Amino acid sequence: MTSLRAELFKFSHQKSAQTGILILIILMIYSILTTKVNSTQVIFEFGAVQWIPIIMIAVGSTFFAMEYQNRTILILLYKSTKRWQIYLAKLTIVWLYSLVLTLIATLLTIVLKSLLVRTPWSALISNHQTLLTLLTGNVIGTTVYALFIVTLSFMLIMLIKINVAVIGIGLALGFLGSGISVALMETFTSLISILRWNPLNMIFITQQLANPAYATVSHLSSFEIIGGNLIYAAIFVILGYGLFKKRRI
């Protein structure tokens, strides 16, 4: 089997892949039951925009950590002629999984909206944008941020080596990251030009592409925030792979 096919085979047979999908659906339904259902809920895919990155960090780090737990990394490494292929194959599969999650969330949003929200897709919601445009913006934002999150989770599992700790960091990022970033920029206003590039600020991509007004919070334009996410993803891949190469087995 090629690296990519082998990784897909393993990933699709892991429970965490199916559990991730199940958790996402449950959390979206939980959102409907506990929060007022309106067009804002639709734009944010009933909370999926926030939940997908958290699920991704858990699934991503678990997928790499299990190779070390089961000692299968040994065969994987000695049989591979190019070590980077292992890292990139795993990264690609987990990122593709984030696309699957986003697709499921979007389809479920469309179904739930048709059942629960009467506002038409063409209705102007904010900044003269339709409900559909806003949802599309959020979907694209989530996809780009997933790349940031997946590369970060791989780097963290190489650095910390403890899966639970990485998942904890993921939860902290998901719930507190944006708040800390805003607090930092409000406290050190003179340093905003630098602080706006901090990694915690990148999470705003999940909202800003739909609602450009968020630029006043993130202090980054939509173009800058996409670039920032991609550059951070590249840095995390380089650092993560470096750690992977050096990791003792």
Place this chain on the structure above:
Amino acid sequence: MLVVQNVNTYIGRKQIITDATFKIHPGNIIGLIGPNGAGKTTLMKTILGLTKFDGQIRLNQTTVTENQHTALTKVGALIEHPAIYPFLTGQQNLTLYAHDPVDCQRLISKLDMSTYIHDHTKDYSLGMKQKLGIAIALLNNPQLVILDEPMNGLDVEATIGVRRLIHQYAAQGTAFLISSHILSELQKVMTQVILINHGRIIVNQPIAEFEQFHHQAYELHTENSQLTVKLLSSHHIQYTLDGDTFQVNPKSIFEIQDILSSQHVRLKELTPISSSFEQIVVHLLHQQRGGDQHND
């Protein structure tokens, strides 16, 4: 086929293997033995290009390094624990690496795994996992197989089955490097022995030569024990005495015979004490420790 030349392995800054040199030819079954922490697993990992090392490792004239694994495509390995995915069945674990489904099925039946091969491996016993690990190592007709403690957790029947399989593969030209703490089991399969201690290879010999060469002592009976004691002592020949039985070093037996003969002391018995393989190994390790202390 495999040439290991002046290999030094480091983990961090610590040197684990020092100046290892040996060759493995097709069909050889090499027993790698040594105490815990001697460097057996590290040496195996080094051959698989999984550690930092200097020196040279060549497999079929192709160099193996930490970053160059092309030569290892025809190598099978089971290191420390069976490397298997618990969320996959035994069959799926094999499919991940198998090039030929027929070869895969043959191994399943030879290792008697057919009844549970479609079950998830998380439910396997230690022995079942071990057999699957051995099957993975033997997939795709490898030229070299590295097995670290392969008999761990195997019952008697499985042990005999694995031993038979090793002989079959070796007869077809597959070479084996096997480490085990169960020396009696290793003794039944190996054709050559490598003894390693403190990261250094101290013995590398064909098994028959090894057993012959390392007989530890001779037993000696003479018709006059008191005079024999005097004669051996005066010629500074080392011995131990238990009742009327002397134990002497094999290197001294010709000299002893000459001395006793010159004093007309007749021999009643002079026989080699047969030592088990285990005893020889323990003696050699003990001897090396003594040497190390002496050198210190």
